[in-house]
Amino acid sequence: MQIISAADAARLLQDGDTLLIGGSGGGHAVPDALLAAIGARFRETGAPRGLTALHPVGLGDGKTRGAGHLAQDGLLKRVVSGTFVNSPGIARLALDEKIEAYTLPQGSMSQLMREMAAGRPGLLTRIGLHSFVDPRLQGGRQSRCATEDLVELVQFQGEEYLFYRPFQADIAFVRGSAADEDGNISMEHEAVTLEMLSIAQAARRSGGIVVAQVKRIVPRGSIHPKMVKVPGILVDALVVDPDQWQTYETEDSLAYSGHARVALEDVPRLPPGPRRIVARRGACELFEGAICNLGSGISTGIANVAAEEGVLRRVCLTNEQGNIGGAPASGNEAGAARSPDAQIDQPYQFDFYDGGGLDLAFLSFAEFDAEGNVNVSRFGGRIVGPGGFINISQGARAVVFGGTLTANGAPKAVQRVEQVTFSGRFARERSQPVLYVTERAVFRLGEFGPELIEIAPGLDLESEVIGAMGFRPRISPALRRMDAGLFAEGPMGLADRLPVRPPRAAARLAPAIA
Structure with missing residues (x-):
């Protein structure tokens, strides 16, 4: 398994790529070192440009971390996420009409990753009907320049449903606690596990690259097979961040990871x-x-x-x-x-x-x-x-x-x-x-x-x-x-x-x- 630097991982991105990102909210399993490396590369070289960033949950500390690393004029073309509340820089770009901004239901986006992984046409669900996600209202758009229909209203067996269209992923950034020498990823010290497996599978299904950020490398065979969340057959490269915290505010809570019971x-x-x-x-x-x-x-x-x-x-x-x-x-x-x-x-x-x-x-x-x-x-x-x-x-x-x-x-x-x-x-x-x-x-x-x-x-x-x-x-x-x-x-x-x-x-x- 190839181990590379975060800067090397950032250089894998090309102009116009679609990037899938795992993680949740305030640093929960967020591959922050990888996102920071993209931001640094753009500041230094002006590349990559025009990315589409897709992440089911909002990512950030409410300031500049998480998706906030990507909040630079020209780096992003489109952002599709459950929320921007954690990354005010992304929200500002949307308000200024500098990105195509969509916010879709977090659960539907999470389930869509699974549909994409299986190569199915998309997600069919009643979730979002009669809300602003319904194309009869706004179709999930949060900026006027977002003109593409990502959600369709369809009739199925005499009932109304919403159909969430899939994406073709060029690269995926996921995160775990440890990786073995074959790239098998565990998440035993994370506060959440999310849809890391589906994101990796979706990228692989699209012919994309999967990069995993982990805190440490362990010997081959030392991770119990039931603890592997993303198998090494899906991982192309590893980035090791020994300073990786559990969340942006907590270095390591045994209560969050389930290793200790508290009152x-x-x-x-x-x-x-x-x-x-x-x-x-x-x-x-x-x-x-x-x-x-x-x-x-x-x-x-x-x-x-x-x-x-x-x-x-x-x-x-x-x-x-x-x-x-x-x-x-x-x-x-x-x-x-x-x-x-x-x-x-x-x-x-x-x-x-x-x-x-x-x-x-x-x-x-x-x-x-x-x-x-x-x-x-x-x-x-x-x-x-x-x-x-x-x-x-x-x-x-x-x-x-x-x-x-x-x-x-x-x-x-x-x-x-x-x-x-x-x-x-x-x-x-x-x-x-x-x-x-x-x-x-x-x-x-x-x-x-x-x-x-x-x-x-x-x-x-x-x-x-x-x-x-x-x-x-x-x-x-x-x-x-x-x-x-x-x-x-x-x-x-x-x-x-x-x-x-x-x-x-x-x-x-x-x-x-x-």
Whole structure:
């Protein structure tokens, strides 16, 4: 197996190439040394130019790392990703119309890698219908110069679907923990495994080159075959970065990699304030054994509340990157989880999500509107992208959106959202229960849009709730006050009143074990 430098790997790229990149968010299995080498080469030589960068998850530290290394005028022609939130330099290029920018559902992109690996025509799914990804709206475009249709609306067996077109890859950058002398890649110290195998297979299927960044080289045969995530038959070259950190903020967490179990109750308590109120009210929707996803932003506080209330072990929290159980991380570490029960590859996690495996999804909102639509992908002059939001919100049996009612004095409940990341109408058609939880009031998705069902104690309905909104919601005839315990200092006693619902398999199991 050939071992080369990161600079040598960067020189493999030619003008106009399509580059597949593995990794997630704030440095989770991101081949950062390889991306930095591309950026350095471009600054020194002006090459390569006009690349297409394709990565299912946003990559970066919120500053200049990750995809931010590529945020140089002329280096990129097109970027297709789940989100730009981790790489503001890429978002700026999109806003300035200097790149063709697309943000597509993270799960659909992850699954598309698998379709590309198999040489199938593309991905056929209902995920994204009636959102901005639907070609009847924007087709996932985030810049006017992005004119190619990457997503098509098709009819199959009398139903509407979206068809995500595949890409031909010239080169793929993946990352692992170790490689043996034959190029077999393990990921035992990574916080996530993602779709590294599918990316490597997709590049090989296209006749492309696969370069793997690893922290160390180990002797031939020393990696247990079940620990190999990318077999050496798919790897063309290795780049060794002995200074590779687990994430951008954490050098090596045994809790993230699953090598050590830590007390989940040690999750810090949320300080008083709107975030705590919203998270506590959202946590009231939990029930015994609920399988949940926590989205980024304010909704990650559900884990903190569940730990404080002593119910974290009585529910199952997951994240889209593939962690099941444990305590999902938040902030720049989002995507990892402390002491998960299982870590699976990202495409399979999204198979589970798309198939209705989630009982509850707790997701944040940037704004919601009179139709019940939610926007998290483009607002206030920012391009964020949906990440896994569209897969999660469309696939979950019930959704709880959380956020403050206003931001810097401006309403977040608006007449019409800037971009539709979640369709209220589509949710109503599917009879999907939806709540919108704020620190002042709670709404549910009704027949005609959000309906006000709870108001915080002591607030005036007209001046402090409706007056802070951009539309007048319907008012439930059974309008009630939010539980005063949500605003109290100590625990609210959720452990003593966590609802119990029978397992889905109870009806079949009961006669079998009688």
